[in-house]
Amino acid sequence: GAVVSQHPSWVICKSGTSVKIECRSLDFQATTMFWYRQFPKQSLMLMATSNEGSKATYEQGVEKDKFLINHASLTLSTLTVTSAHPEDSSFYICSARGPVGLAGYEQYFGPGTRLTVT
Amino acid sequence: RKEVEQDPGPFNVPEGATVAFNCTYSNSASQSFFWYRQDCRKEPKLLMSVYSSGNEDGRFTAQLNRASQYISLLIRDSKLSDSATYLCVVKRDYGQNFVFGPGTRLSVLP
Numbered sequence: 001g002a003v004v005s006q007h008p009s010w011v012i013c014k015s016g017t018s019v020k021i022e023c024r025s026l027d028f029q030a031t032t033m034f035w036y037r038q039f040p041k042q043s044l045m046l047m048a049t050s051n052e053g054s055k056a057t058y059e060q061g062v063e064k065d066k067f068l069i070n071h072a073s074l075t076l077s078t079l080t081v082t083s084a085h086p087e088d089s090s091f092y093i094c095s096a097r098g099p100v101g102l103a104g105y106e107q108y109f110g111p112g113t114r115l116t117v118t
Numbered sequence: 119r120k121e122v123e124q125d126p127g128p129f130n131v132p133e134g135a136t137v138a139f140n141c142t143y144s145n146s147a148s149q150s151f152f153w154y155r156q157d158c159r160k161e162p163k164l165l166m167s168v169y170s171s172g173n174e175d176g177r178f179t180a181q182l183n184r185a186s187q188y189i190s191l192l193i194r195d196s197k198l199s200d201s202a203t204y205l206c207v208v209k210r211d212y213g214q215n216f217v218f219g220p221g222t223r224l225s226v227l228p
Contacts, residue, residue, distance in 0.1 A: 034216075043221050044162065
């Protein structure tokens with residue numbers, strides 16, 4: 001099946017620094033990637049939709065200048081959390097849309113990146 | 119009102135029990151429906167798609183009622199390994215992102 005990787009799997013950084021998270025589709029070309037955030041005991045919340053070669057579309061309430069998304073190739077999207085603060089500590093998960101599989105299902109999730117800002 | 123709502127949980131059941139999860143969605147334009155399973159500190163993984171005619175996969179049975187905008191998941195003969203959070207997911211149409219429900223946590227006890 002299609003595989004999506006994320007790097008790093010966990011990161012601890014100091015307040016005010018920036019952190020870059022990579023999302024790669026390993027065995028398929030992903031024209032669209034999605035970035036989600038999940039706080040403890042809450043469900044996944046979509047942050048932005050990223051299409052290869054164009055600007056990301058951000059969900060309401062998500063600051064595009066704080067969460068920079070780059071989707072420069074069909075296999076890589078990056079999320080940079082700029083000037084991170086403790087409230088940005090969360091589980092960030094990407095997913096990639098690839099070839100159509102089962103009816104209606106074509107989105108594959110990465111293993112997630114746990115960010116802790118101290 | 120949230121677009122996708124689920125039983126608040128948690129559900130604590132003994133091994134071998136049958137457990138049912140309920141989910142409702144508010145957007146009548148929703149076209150595709152899924153149940154995902156998420157283990158603690160892991161990414162969600164597809165458990166099964168949900169079809170209008172209902173579908174079964176081993177111990178798992180999913181049902182969809184479009185008129186009531188209601189989805190269910192039934193787990194029979196529950197195992198310890200079924201302990202996880204179950205997420206109801208809907209998608210409006212092809213290409214749109216998934217909308218996740220808040221999840222219902224299940225703990226199967228020995």
